Amino acid sequence: xxxLRELYQxxxxxxxxxxxxxRELANATNTSVGHNPLCGDxxxxxxxxxxxxxxxxxxxxxxxxxxxxxxxxxxxxxKGKTRAEVDVLFDKFHEMVxxxxxxxxxxxxxxKLAVFQGVCEFPLRVKCASLAWHTLKATLEAREGTVSLx
Amino acid sequence: MARAAxxxxxxxxxxxxxxxxxxxxxxxxxxxLDSTATSQKPKQVIDAIVDYYARYNANVHRAIYELGEExxxxxxxxxxxxxxxxxxxxxxxVAFTKSTTESLNLIAYxxxxxxxxxxxxxxxxxxxxxxxxxxxxHFVRDLKGAVLKYVDVDxxxxxxxxQYDDLITKRTKVVTVAHVSNVLGTINDxxxxxxxxxxxxxxxxxxxxxxxxxxxxxxxxxxxxFLAFSGHKMLGPTGIGVLYGKAKVLEETEPLLGGGExxxxxxxxxxxxxxxxxxxxxxxxxxxxxxGLGAAVDYLSKLGMESVRAHEMDLTAYALERLGKMPGLRxxxxxxxxxxxxxxxxxxxxxxxxxxxxxxxxxxVCIRSGHHCAQPLMDRFNLAATARAxxxxxxxxxxxxxxxxxxxxxxxxxx
Numbered sequence: 001x002x003x004l005r006e007l008y009q010x011x012x013x014x015x016x017x018x019x020x021x022x023r024e025l026a027n028a029t030n031t032s033v034g035h036n037p038l039c040g041d042x043x044x045x046x047x048x049x050x051x052x053x054x055x056x057x058x059x060x061x062x063x064x065x066x067x068x069x070x071x072x073x074x075x076x077x078x079k080g081k082t083r084a085e086v087d088v089l090f091d092k093f094h095e096m097v098x099x100x101x102x103x104x105x106x107x108x109x110x111x112k113l114a115v116f117q118g119v120c121e122f123p124l125r126v127k128c129a130s131l132a133w134h135t136l137k138a139t140l141e142a143r144e145g146t147v148s149l150x
Numbered sequence: 151m152a153r154a155a156x157x158x159x160x161x162x163x164x165x166x167x168x169x170x171x172x173x174x175x176x177x178x179x180x181x182x183l184d185s186t187a188t189s190q191k192p193k194q195v196i197d198a199i200v201d202y203y204a205r206y207n208a209n210v211h212r213a214i215y216e217l218g219e220e221x222x223x224x225x226x227x228x229x230x231x232x233x234x235x236x237x238x239x240x241x242x243x244v245a246f247t248k249s250t251t252e253s254l255n256l257i258a259y260x261x262x263x264x265x266x267x268x269x270x271x272x273x274x275x276x277x278x279x280x281x282x283x284x285x286x287x288h289f290v291r292d293l294k295g296a297v298l299k300y301v302d303v304d305x306x307x308x309x310x311x312x313q314y315d316d317l318i319t320k321r322t323k324v325v326t327v328a329h330v331s332n333v334l335g336t337i338n339d340x341x342x343x344x345x346x347x348x349x350x351x352x353x354x355x356x357x358x359x360x361x362x363x364x365x366x367x368x369x370x371x372x373x374x375x376f377l378a379f380s381g382h383k384m385l386g387p388t389g390i391g392v393l394y395g396k397a398k399v400l401e402e403t404e405p406l407l408g409g410g411e412x413x414x415x416x417x418x419x420x421x422x423x424x425x426x427x428x429x430x431x432x433x434x435x436x437x438x439x440x441x442g443l444g445a446a447v448d449y450l451s452k453l454g455m456e457s458v459r460a461h462e463m464d465l466t467a468y469a470l471e472r473l474g475k476m477p478g479l480r481x482x483x484x485x486x487x488x489x490x491x492x493x494x495x496x497x498x499x500x501x502x503x504x505x506x507x508x509x510x511x512x513x514x515v516c517i518r519s520g521h522h523c524a525q526p527l528m529d530r531f532n533l534a535a536t537a538r539a540x541x542x543x544x545x546x547x548x549x550x551x552x553x554x555x556x557x558x559x560x561x562x563x564x565x
Contacts, residue, residue: 003512004559008509013564016564039503039534040528040534041504
């Protein structure tokens with residue numbers, strides 16, 4: 001049975017209550033808006049690049065506990081990473097939240113992000129967890145417009 | 151409780167008629183509180199559909215053989231019972247569509263766009279409409295140059311009736327309104343709105359998707375010109391809807407689908423249409439859907455729509471009282487259960503509606519979260535989403551108690 005505590009772990013709730021990097025980045029080099037029209041969640045991701053590396057990342061927006069904490073932890077996790085490293089992390093994260101329940105995760109690569117493992121038990125919440133990540137990807141690829149998760 | 155609970159419906163007996171209510175959800179009893187989205191189906195409806203396929207499946211209206219006669223009788227019999235259910239003057243005022251959405255589009259296109267509306271004509275809607283009663287009128291505006299106006303709601307979710315004084319003018323051709331809001335539960339005074347429309351020669355179009363399943367609706371008493379609703383929200387199957395129209399406006403409405411069923415005669419390059427309502431029913435109709443809806447109407451008629459309404463009102467009063475005591479929970483819509491249908495939208499200050507719905511899901515309680523296809527209304531209340539619980543004939547006080555217990559879990563998680 002899907003366990004509520006798997007989804008709403010204390011770390012996730014902490015990031016929901018006190019989201020990190022929850023602000024506009026004044027000197028951002030890249031910005032994108034992500035939108036989930038199904039639930040109305042919106043997130044703006046700001047990135048300041050230093051060459052090929054993410055020097056700083058932040059976000060603003062409204063959303064559920066899963067989407068907010070995911071954005072919060074993501075902005076911490078990608079700091080100092082190259083585009084290629086962010087891509088790898090994106091793939092690992094995506095694999096984890098869309099995987100079969102019980103599949104072992106790459107805890108070493110994912111670090112704290114492994115707390116989102118429980119999301120795979122709730123397929124309807126995958127979009128909540130991945131909205132900020134898709135938006136970040138669009139930001140780094142400098143794609144125009146709004147990312148929409150249908 | 152605001153009202154003493156009268157035992158009007160025998161809910162345990164009703165629950166026994168619904169096979170799905172006997173399954174468990176995540177090892178818990180299934181508590182289904184999303185009938186505003188779609189209702190569950192009693193075995194009487196399921197059996198009627200199975201019986202049609204097992205015993206008398208044949209295309210309707212044309213077959214010479216007895217089997218086709220049987221299916222036609224069942225199909226047209228459903229139309230007659232629906233007409234009676236609505237107090238329509240005649241079954242010819244009832245056209246089958248696939249949904250409320252199709253019915254509303256048929257009015258906007260067939261009556262408005264292809265028929266009666268001109269540039270500068272005005273259509274008065276409200277901010278509380280479902281998207282299906284917004285978007286078809288956008289099409290009419292864009293293609294015909296019609297002008298759209300909207301009546302606002304007050305902070306308690308009641309329609310600001312006084313705004314009709316200014317919004318209805320001699321250029322008004324259509325006044326359209328939801329009978330019951332699918333978010334706020336507000337019951338609108340359709341009879342008065344129809345009267346106001348008729349004073350300037352406009353027609354009144356009613357989205358009855360949330361009223362016909364839940365309360366007595368008498369189209370002659372309301373005096374609306376068109377009324378639209380769906381089968382699946384009233385114990386019937388999906389894919390069947392109804393367009394009721396007064397004979398005059400149905401005659402004025404152009405069909406959308408050309409083809410079989412809807413014609414009287416066809417020659418190369420020309421065709422004469424069949425009579426109403428058949429001219430709107432191009433193609434082989436949803437026969438099982440109509441028969442299933444007929445069985446649903448029988449089921450509801452047997453319960454009595456006055457009793458259905460009274461039951462939901464008591465349950466809603468109980469829910470408003472229990473939810474009203476929960477800290478950090480805010481409800482939307484009229485406070486008085488007599489002024490609203492059995493739908494309760496709410497938000498919690500610490501938990502997003504999505505999180506509420508997920509936690510309730512784990513407790514076996516099905517509610518909806520989101521904008522409920524009413525984004526203009528969400529904008530009006532400056533909300534991105536709400537959680538919404540809704541009630542029907544198979545729900546009882548224990549279902550509300552399970553909802554409250556599950557909401558207490560939400561409170562614990564996010565405290």
